[in-house]
Amino acid sequence: MQLYLPVADIPVNILLVLAMGAAVGFVSGMFGIGGGFLMTPLLIFIGITPAVAVASVASHIAASSFSGAISYWRRRAIDPALATVLLCGGVSGTALGVWTFTQLRALGQLDLMIALSYVVLLSTVGGLMFWEGLRAMMRTRRGAIPPRRTHYWIHALPLKMRFKRSKIYLSVIPIVVVGLVIGFIGAIMGIGGAFILVPVMIYMLRVPTSTVIGTSMILTLVTMLVATMLHAVTNHLVDAVLALILMIGGVTGAQFGARAGQKIRGEQLRLLLGFLILCVGIRFAVELVIRPEELFTIRETGVGR
Amino acid sequence: MLRALIAACLLLLLGTAARAERLIVSVSNHRVTVTPNYSGEELVLFGSVEKDSSTPADRTAYDLVVTVIGPRADMVTRRKERTFGIWINTDYRQFLQVPSYLALFANRPFEEITSPEIARRQQIGLNNVLLTQRVSGDYADVVPNDVFRSAFIRLRTQHGLYREDGTAVTFLTPTLFRTGIPLPAEVPIGTYQVEIKLFAGGALVTKTETAFEIVKVGFEQFVATSARQNGFVYGLVTAAMALMTGWLASIVFRKD
Numbered sequence: 001m002q003l004y005l006p007v008a009d010i011p012v013n014i015l016l017v018l019a020m021g022a023a024v025g026f027v028s029g030m031f032g033i034g035g036g037f038l039m040t041p042l043l044i045f046i047g048i049t050p051a052v053a054v055a056s057v058a059s060h061i062a063a064s065s066f067s068g069a070i071s072y073w074r075r076r077a078i079d080p081a082l083a084t085v086l087l088c089g090g091v092s093g094t095a096l097g098v099w100t101f102t103q104l105r106a107l108g109q110l111d112l113m114i115a116l117s118y119v120v121l122l123s124t125v126g127g128l129m130f131w132e133g134l135r136a137m138m139r140t141r142r143g144a145i146p147p148r149r150t151h152y153w154i155h156a157l158p159l160k161m162r163f164k165r166s167k168i169y170l171s172v173i174p175i176v177v178v179g180l181v182i183g184f185i186g187a188i189m190g191i192g193g194a195f196i197l198v199p200v201m202i203y204m205l206r207v208p209t210s211t212v213i214g215t216s217m218i219l220t221l222v223t224m225l226v227a228t229m230l231h232a233v234t235n236h237l238v239d240a241v242l243a244l245i246l247m248i249g250g251v252t253g254a255q256f257g258a259r260a261g262q263k264i265r266g267e268q269l270r271l272l273l274g275f276l277i278l279c280v281g282i283r284f285a286v287e288l289v290i291r292p293e294e295l296f297t298i299r300e301t302g303v304g305r
Numbered sequence: 306m307l308r309a310l311i312a313a314c315l316l317l318l319l320g321t322a323a324r325a326e327r328l329i330v331s332v333s334n335h336r337v338t339v340t341p342n343y344s345g346e347e348l349v350l351f352g353s354v355e356k357d358s359s360t361p362a363d364r365t366a367y368d369l370v371v372t373v374i375g376p377r378a379d380m381v382t383r384r385k386e387r388t389f390g391i392w393i394n395t396d397y398r399q400f401l402q403v404p405s406y407l408a409l410f411a412n413r414p415f416e417e418i419t420s421p422e423i424a425r426r427q428q429i430g431l432n433n434v435l436l437t438q439r440v441s442g443d444y445a446d447v448v449p450n451d452v453f454r455s456a457f458i459r460l461r462t463q464h465g466l467y468r469e470d471g472t473a474v475t476f477l478t479p480t481l482f483r484t485g486i487p488l489p490a491e492v493p494i495g496t497y498q499v500e501i502k503l504f505a506g507g508a509l510v511t512k513t514e515t516a517f518e519i520v521k522v523g524f525e526q527f528v529a530t531s532a533r534q535n536g537f538v539y540g541l542v543t544a545a546m547a548l549m550t551g552w553l554a555s556i557v558f559r560k561d
Binding site: 002004005006009010011059060062063064067068069070071108111116224225229230231236239240241243247248251252254255288289291295296297299300 | 385540551
């Protein structure tokens with residue numbers, strides 16, 4: 001069943017896109033992540049331009065993180081104060097990201113930067129997660145206790161604030177910086193960034209696991225809504241039809257994914273996720289290194305006078 | 306003075322003699338509507354060569370060249386080169402006000418119809434069509450085998466947006482002709498100019514023009530237009546849609 005995507009300007013098979021949304025939703029539900037880092041590359045691989053893919057996936061992630069955030073809110077697993085501080089950085093980071101996106105697009109280097117960011121970020125994060133997962137599995141097999149690492153310098157920073165629901169006492173500086181970075185890369189790469197944000201919040205900021213996912217979802221939700229708005233206003237690249245199909249597939253798949261995720265052990269889940277992220281990174285790297293079939297590209301820059 | 310007058314009269318006479326044929330053409334549809342499930346269609350252009358008393362009696366074999374020019378737009382062609390082991394866009398050329406759709410059809414190969422000289426002047430064949438580029442501040446077309454120009458034409462041809470065919474025009478009778486104008490799925494919307502040039506014995510005899518319009522209708526077009534023109538409202542609606550979908554999902558799949 002063919003459907004014409006108005007903004008992406010290509011016909012796609014509606015069932016294929018729906019299936020992709022469901023598959024990514026399944027994975028995202030399983031690991032408790034937004035899945036943007038899988039969705040954006042998949043859209044690029046089926047022929048949608050990276051710019052449209054990034055802009056449209058933003059709204060798709062907003063939808064899935066909103067449904068997640070609602071259930072975490074009901075369970076009181078969101079720290080409003082922590083979310084607000086994160087958002088201060090997140091919203092400015094997103095604005096900066098969309099601005100950079102526009103500049104890169106005008107220079108003709110956007111596709112390259114998206115691919116490069118995927119290679120660097122996903123290979124690093126994926127590699128680390130995979131390694132960490134392997135070590136954790138080996139530790140459990142040997143029955144050793146995992147070593148606890150502490151980051152004293154972060155806790156020595158000024159401007160400390162008390163976050164009641166998370167029961168932590170922490171400087172706002174690292175929180176704003178984390179929000180800024182996640183918002184920035186999210187807007188450029190079309191990812192929510194939860195797969196980086198959650199480990200950073202747990203290991204570096206020492207946010208307890210009870211509030212970490214819910215609070216990170218709030219950041220994802222708001223930054224992705226802001227990204228959708230900004231991409232729509234500045235670049236006119238958000239494909240609402242594409243986004244809607246992805247959302248429907250995504251939220252449905254996520255429900256089944258979440259159920260499947262509960263049956264797998266934590267370390268195995270991390271190992272699997274790390275492997276998945278690493279694969280996407282490598283796929284982008286290969287694309288950059290091998291000689292492309294077509295060296296030339298055409299882009300329309302202005303309509304007829 | 307007198308010589309000039311005679312020359313002028315002769316020219317005038319020749320001129321009318323050269324215009325002894327008249328072209329009457331029509332396209333099957335002057336307004337093509339592209340719906341969401343549009344997967345390309347073909348317009349038909351048909352017409353006839355009308356002779357009058359001043360037409361030389363020995364002139365029977367005609368050649369016809371049809372040029373279809375879609376709405377014009379500025380385009381950038383970029384070239385990837387290997388830098389530090391990866392392939393990146395390095396060089397680029399700007400094409401100014403070039404046709405977004407271009408089709409050249411004839412009843413036999415262009416080089417058999419007329420001399421290279423006339424073909425160049427009348428812009429017959431993709432190699433002869435004027436494609437203005439901005440080359441270091443100057444506005445000019447370049448030689449046909451320029452890498453950017455040929456890459457541009459090759460890519461447009463791959464998408465079915467540029468085409469040339471020396472067999473597409475068929476003469477049903479010595480004076481009645483028809484040709485199909487294929488319009489691919491990704492056809493740009495706007496006004497299309499059709500130029501029909503009649504040749505006899507390698508010389509341009511007469512030409513005429515017609516036009517048709519391509520409009521997109523339906524929900525998809527509405528979405529595309531609002532995305533371009535009302536970015537803010539469009540963004541708000543998309544964001545609201547995301548929230549609605551997320552909220553609905555949390556109700557539908559509520560576990561407790």
